[in-house]
Amino acid sequence: RLFESFNFSDFLIHLVVSFHFPGTYVEEHCSGPDKATKCSKCPEGAFMSQQNYLQKCFGCQRCRSSFQQITQSNCTHRQNTVCGCGDNQYKTTRNPEFLCKNCSDCQNGKIRQRCTTYSDTICECHFGFFLQADQNKCVPCSRCNKEDCKELCEAVKPIISPPNSTELVFVLSFLIAILGFGFVLLLACVFIKKYFPERQYFSSCTSTSQQPKKQLASKTADKAKNSLLDIKEDKVWGTAQVLPLGQGQGQELPDCIKSARETPISDCPVVLYTVVDRVPMSRWKEFVRYLGLSENTIERIFMEQRHVRDAQYEMLKEWRLLANRDATVQRISQVLSQMELSGCSEVIQEALAKQ
Helix, strand or coil: CHHHHCCHHHHHHHHHHHCECCCEEEEECCCCCCCCCEEEECCCCEECCCCECCCCCEECCCCCHHHCCEEEECCCCCCCCEEECCCCEEECCCCCCCCEEECCCCCCEEEEECCCCCCCCEEEECCCEEEECCCCEEEEHHHCCCHHHHHHHHHCCCCCCCCCHHHHHHHHHHHHHHHHHHHHHHHHHHHHHHHCCCCCCCCCCCCCCCCCHHHHHHHHHHHHCCCCCEEEECCCCCCEEEECCCHHHCCCCCCCCCCCCCCCCCCCHHHHHHHHHHCCHHHHHHHHHHHCCCHHHHHHHHHHCCCHHHHHHHHHHHHHHHHHHHCCHHHHHHHHHHCCCHHHHHHHHHHHHHC
16 A cells, blocks of 8 residues: 555656756755645855755855965856966865975986876986985085985996987088098199299299388399399389390300390290299289280180299290280389289399399
């Protein structure tokens, strides 16, 4: 009879009605079999995260700034406040009363494992340091006063690390570059000696513009006593004038060399090569431009001749034909003086006298 009087469907309805949805609580139980339970939403500052039959919601927790906690999400009527730690921090425990601490930076060591949510960084100390466990810091062995760290510091032996591969490659590349430059310089010297044996690239033909005028005149006069040509200083223009040899010296002129005052310069190869060899190669184009050769003529002769010395010789021959009677040693001396290479004029005249 008891079982027959029990209504199973009413029991299920009563059971379902007794449990309330998250975010609500039981404000008033049902007063009769035909009445439902009265539910209400959790008030502000309270929450209910699951189905329940409780008559009161739970209070929301507050993140504790004294523990360095920060609020990750605010409290709602269905969820409690979520507290956490900031960047580069970890939680000391898994319970709500956790403390946030900064992750260790492994100073004087290297990081073996990075910081996680619930664990600090795992450090590996460099030589001469030991790990102080309570602070997770690498401390110098000089501050060791315990047996465990003494054993660790004495057991560690210095290890000389091999040089960095990048540094080794850089050093080797630098040495190879120096050796290569020296080899190229050596080949250049051999080439110059082989194909230009008579050139004097490091001659004493230098500018005399910085020397005193009187000293230059006296020096030139002394040298001209034993030379074919006499040098006389022009006081007005400050340039050297070439005069013919005096008759009292009794010296006969060679076939290739004639008076340089008004007579055109000879086309004898000895004379022309003497000028070629005494003018610096670095100033040669400037020299022939001052003599009167055009840029097109200079470039044409350079392209026609295989060797530079032959090109210089042909340029002097071209100038001699164009200048006619003005192609004199006097003109060459004037140009060299204008280029501040008066010393080269002296060397040329001395070389012509020795031919």
